[in-house]
Amino acid sequence: MTERSDPSQYDDVNETVAAEWEAETTPYERVRTVIARTYTPVSAETVGDRARTSAKTARKHLQALVTEGFVVTEPAEYGATHYRRSPESVVLEQAADILAETSRSELKTRVTEMRRRLGKFRDTYGVESPEELAVVQTNDELAGHESRENIDDETIGEWRQTRQNLAFANAALAIANAQEFVGGKHADENRSLS
Template sequence: MTDSIPPGKFDDVNEAVGEEWEAETTPYERVREVISREYSPRSAERVAADARTSPKTARKHLNALAEEGFVATSTGDRGGTHYRRSPESLVMEQATDILSHVSVDELVTRIAAMRETISEFQTEYGVESPEELIVEQANQTLSGASENERGIDPDTLQEWQTTRRNLAFANAALSIANAERFVDGDSSRLEENTSTP
């Protein structure tokens, strides 16, 4: 029989990891890391608690991140400022990640394929977007006319939504690549890549 480690030894593992994180990072780094995963508005106090810093320090760093465009602000129910990751910074992060893994030529090919997939969905279901289809199907159900209409299964609906989201990120990446070429003086392919509908 082997000796087992008493449960008490592991009670403070999370606290130990938190203390290590606090010792190895600055308050700014911790605030940025916490808010980078927040897409719903949060108060500075909640961010501060997760970032292991004071609300005053968190607020200072959150305001600096808002000025940089990394954080979006809004007014909470009680009038205080709330913070969340800005959609623009997420798009930039995703686009940059795409460009680090995919060549511009491959990106153009993938964009064309995604556009074709979306066009096929639009043709098959007779609407421009998955949201329109959901509304149309709900209206048909309410009116009792849905018996003869073919619905969309949840997996197909999710595929359509995901393809549309991925296309948006890919288009952003292509725009950045084209802008970088223009800035670098290599605008020869700029018109070629941006002319794709």
């Protein structure tokens, strides 16, 4: 028979881990970590609570992150400001991850495959995107016409995910190409043209 652990010994595990995080990091690092995973607008108070710092300190660091382009602001009720991760920083992070894990030739192959898959979706459903298909199907229903082939949620999810993956892969290729011209084999050609 195995001995059971006393559940009360784990009651403060989260608090212990959070206290260690607070002791081992600066408020700036904690604010950046919190906002790096924040894709919907939140207040500086919310970020401060999650980052275990004051709202004033969180706001100061959030403003620095806005200046860096890592965070964007949005107006909220009563003149307040909300913060969220900037879409550009998400794209750059995803592209960097892709480039770290995938060779350019493999990435080009994957891009070709994704484009082919998206072409099949377009050919099958006669529209450019799942969003356009939803509009067409709704309009058909409202007009009393026979709707096009119904599409299941899994297929819609796959279509959307493929479009998103292609966007990130294209961004990664664009960055790789730009890096090649800035510091790679084409850098000398660029310098001689200026």
